[in-house]
Amino acid sequence: MKRVTTQAATQATKWLYGLPLLLTSPLLFADAATGEGSSINLRRGATDISGQVYDLHMLMFFICIAIAVAVFGVMFASMYLHRKSRGAKPAHFHENVKVEIAWTVVPFIILILMAIPAAKTLIAMEDTSEPDLTVVVTGSQWKWHYRYMDRDVEFYSLMATQREQIENKFEKGANYLLEVDRPLVIPTGQKVRFLITSDDVIHSWWVPDFAVKKDANPGFINESWAKVNEPGIYRGQCAELCGKDHGFMPVVVIAKEPAEFDAWMNEQEEAARQAKEEEQRLLSMNMSMDELMDEGKRVYNATCAACHMPNGEGLPGVFPALKGSEMVLEDQTAHIDIVLNGKTGTAMQAFGKMLSLKDIAAVVTYERNAWGNNTGDMVQAKDVNAVVNGN
Structure with a gap:
């Protein structure tokens, strides 16, 4: 009797722990439908490519749910309707050609249907041709260096989070470990190609809102691109364990309207010219x-x-x-x-x-x-x- 009671209590505990998930699942599916407000799902992002990646992710997600519902539905229905207490006699499917064909062909067709949109998205992600602007991104322990091709502008971008926040002496800010002294600035509505490399160890330049995550390998150049639709501040970080301060290597990108970006670029080129003159004076x-x-x-x-x-x-x-x-x-x-x-x-x-x-x-x-x-x-x-x- 005591054993039965313990088993019942254990089962009840499992149900109680499962209730929060059951109660919040409609909210999770609502977030999944919009791509907004969820902290556990992909974000739709700020580019057409990131939107395609999100849509592809959700398509695969719902296909997997449909398969799970169908498989487990058939399994549980079979267990209930054909249980021994109802006098059901087990059927034998050994070497049944039709069953063998069905469970081979159906998954194959599903995989083909999933591969078509996936291939289209992957091809689009790798198409770096005809960019409006090219930026060389170089990982360096433990910061990023940005150089604008065909423009006399380059700079390092270092984490700007206060050391006192890291050491728990100050309250942590809203963008803790995701702040830099000089963010990368790019124009909206233009195709920006990123040439990503490293001058020491392997890093990875990752901006979730752009659906861009490329390894920065010393001696190699990887390519990626983004065309940001809306002005704003987009944050990321190094996504490859690169040493002692790997966690202190954030990425911040500011997207500006083209006219505002051109004005910023002119200011940077003028500042670079003045800096050279100042060095000569020194x-x-x-x-x-x-x-x-x-x-x-x-x-x-x-x-x-x-x-x-x-x-x-x-x-x-x-x-x-x-x-x-x-x-x-x-x-x-x-x-x-x-x-x-x-x-x-x-x-x-x-x-x-x-x-x-x-x-x-x-x-x-x-x-x-x-x-x-x-x-x-x-x-x-x-x-x-x-x-x-x-x-």
Whole structure:
């Protein structure tokens, strides 16, 4: 009697746990029909391709539901109507040709019907021909670099979420770990081709609203494209485990109206021109130690502290310490060179394209005089430029 009661209680518990799903299933199907408001379904996205992917997903989903209902319906009906208590005698279908043909041909036809729309969508996703704009996307531990083909604009995009949020000192924002300092900007209504690669390890550039997720492989270029219909901010992230800070590598894309995009592009090209002029001006002037240390600390905390630690002691066996380092204390040229060009075969990446001559001069000065290093060296922009030019 006790065993029967326990079994009944267990069965009742299963039903109780299943009730929330039964009660919310109409809502889930409502979300499935619209593609909006569901946190567990695909989103329709902002491009025609993402809409096709969503429609294809829902088609397959409902086909699978129909098959499940038919199969389990026949199974449960057979179990109920032909049970032993009703005197049913089991039928034998051993080597029945008609049954063998049916369960081979019917699934084959279903697969063909599913493959036709899937093939159309896949072909459309891979058609990168005749783009209106091409952007080279390069993954780099742990940030993205964007370069607009045929335009003099390129920049790195770094996560902008505050370190205090990550360390649970501040309340997490609405877009926690999905904020960047410089988002990619593209025009609406135009076909934008993405050439995706990497300069170190395998990354993956993923923007769900575009139905774009392509691996960034070092030494290879993968292609994808998007034609965004509506202006807005679209977020994604690296979708391939790429190392220590893989979770801190977000993607943010802002889609602007064509006229607004052209104005933005002109501003960026003008800013790039002015930056080059400013660097040339810095070559003929010197910054004070206080200016170098203040600027160097800012650059170090933004780009170096994640590996070498804010105290310069690094992570033993993983990232070398800068505090007391022989190179930092004695070889200024090698110090500048490794910041500029990185070190092959290690996690030390090249910052020559990411930082200005002024930034590199400042951060090298800071590293040579912080944490008790106290070399007294003041590295100027002209010293960095000399290493760049091999002088």
